[in-house]
Amino acid sequence: MKPIGIAGTGSHVAPKVMTNKDWLKHVETSDEWIYTKTGIRERRIAEPEVATSDLAVEAAKKALTDAKVKVEDVGLIVLATSSPDVPLSATACIVQHKLGAKNAAAFDVNNVCSGFVYGLDIGWKMAAGDSYKNVLVIGAETYSRILNWKDRTTCVFFGDGAGAVVLNECKPGSGLLASTLYADGSGHKVIEIPAGGTRMHTTHETLDKGLNYFFMDGKAVWDFATVKFPESVREVVAKAGHKLEDVDVIIPHQSNVNIIKKSMEVLGLPMEKAYCHIHKYGNMAGASVPVALDEAIKEGKVMKGDLVVTCGYGGGLAWGANVFIWDK
Numbered sequence: 001m002k003p004i005g006i007a008g009t010g011s012h013v014a015p016k017v018m019t020n021k022d023w024l025k026h027v028e029t030s031d032e033w034i035y036t037k038t039g040i041r042e043r044r045i046a047e048p049e050v051a052t053s054d055l056a057v058e059a060a061k062k063a064l065t066d067a068k069v070k071v072e073d074v075g076l077i078v079l080a081t082s083s084p085d086v087p088l089s090a091t092a093c094i095v096q097h098k099l100g101a102k103n104a105a106a107f108d109v110n111n112v113c114s115g116f117v118y119g120l121d122i123g124w125k126m127a128a129g130d131s132y133k134n135v136l137v138i139g140a141e142t143y144s145r146i147l148n149w150k151d152r153t154t155c156v157f158f159g160d161g162a163g164a165v166v167l168n169e170c171k172p173g174s175g176l177l178a179s180t181l182y183a184d185g186s187g188h189k190v191i192e193i194p195a196g197g198t199r200m201h202t203t204h205e206t207l208d209k210g211l212n213y214f215f216m217d218g219k220a221v222w223d224f225a226t227v228k229f230p231e232s233v234r235e236v237v238a239k240a241g242h243k244l245e246d247v248d249v250i251i252p253h254q255s256n257v258n259i260i261k262k263s264m265e266v267l268g269l270p271m272e273k274a275y276c277h278i279h280k281y282g283n284m285a286g287a288s289v290p291v292a293l294d295e296a297i298k299e300g301k302v303m304k305g306d307l308v309v310t311c312g313y314g315g316g317l318a319w320g321a322n323v324f325i326w327d328k
């Protein structure tokens, strides 16, 4: 396999800011509850005419510019999303068309909050063979559209945005070193949209009951995430032949600051090693990791030669982690 690394990153969040206080117009909540329980102060909400592919295209353009790759040279687009433009066709194909990436294959990975971590591993393995060069891996979500704005146990957590990376051949000894991916579908009801699929199609009744919206058993997510986040980081670092102390930066899924704090405590690593900007964006599901990675790099939190771990966990249940040496 050829060595493959991240040649460029980009991100785009919806411009409109919605603060915790703004949620008071919709549900009984408080800035204090939201901030204490999640670390979130505000999130971004897409304008009505904007869908997931629009956010994805903006992030992808920035990543391509950063990597100095022309759009016609993109060989593959892997899009992690659980809030697609439409149930089908794949949103990745819509992105391919809007970008004008006329030589690219394209498909979606629907694995909710671990989607990008899955996508990065898939993109790496596909780029490492002879068939695909300049692989775009994007995470993009418009959760404001799939949330029930009357359900305070879910709506305040999420926001809209997209992040992207370009993968191509790099120097031997740098780039992606290892990934670990897992799933446990016995927990598929912990996070779900119950209706709108082939199990329960959309009816007036499902709409009246709010079954076409996102549901989350928050406490079950907590129990799962605070075990699987540290477990997958430990495993992926060992798989790459490194020690936990060698890790310079962890870019975790931005689920909740308390999950991140607890997991770093379990790992025995200082919180300063985890990049966290959840206060300004909330949880952007599959877009969280690539947006955080892009901002961490632009803020100088990821330096040339750093050993970086990305990790994601959520609906499925599914979880995983990747480790790479940042060499740009």
Ligand SMILES: CC(C)(COP(=O)(O)OP(=O)(O)OC[C@H]1O[C@@H](n2cnc3c(N)ncnc32)[C@H](O)[C@@H]1OP(=O)(O)O)[C@@H](O)C(=O)NCCC(=O)NCCS
Pocket (backbone or CB within 6 Å): 028, 029, 030, 033, 034, 037, 038, 113, 152, 153, 154, 156, 157, 216, 218, 219, 220, 221, 222, 255, 256, 258, 259, 283, 313, 314, 315
């Ligand atoms: C959900 C979570 C915050 C609950 O934390 P907790 O400390 O166990 O919660 P508490 O028992 O103190 O609070 C729950 C209460 O807050 C209430 N509550 C829920 N959302 C609220 C909101 N937005 N504003 C005010 N109160 C809220 C609940 O109704 C419940 O009230 P009740 O006890 O009267 O039934 C916590 O389990 C968690 O962080 N889970 C992970 C969720 C997550 O990160 N999901 C992302 C998906 S990857």
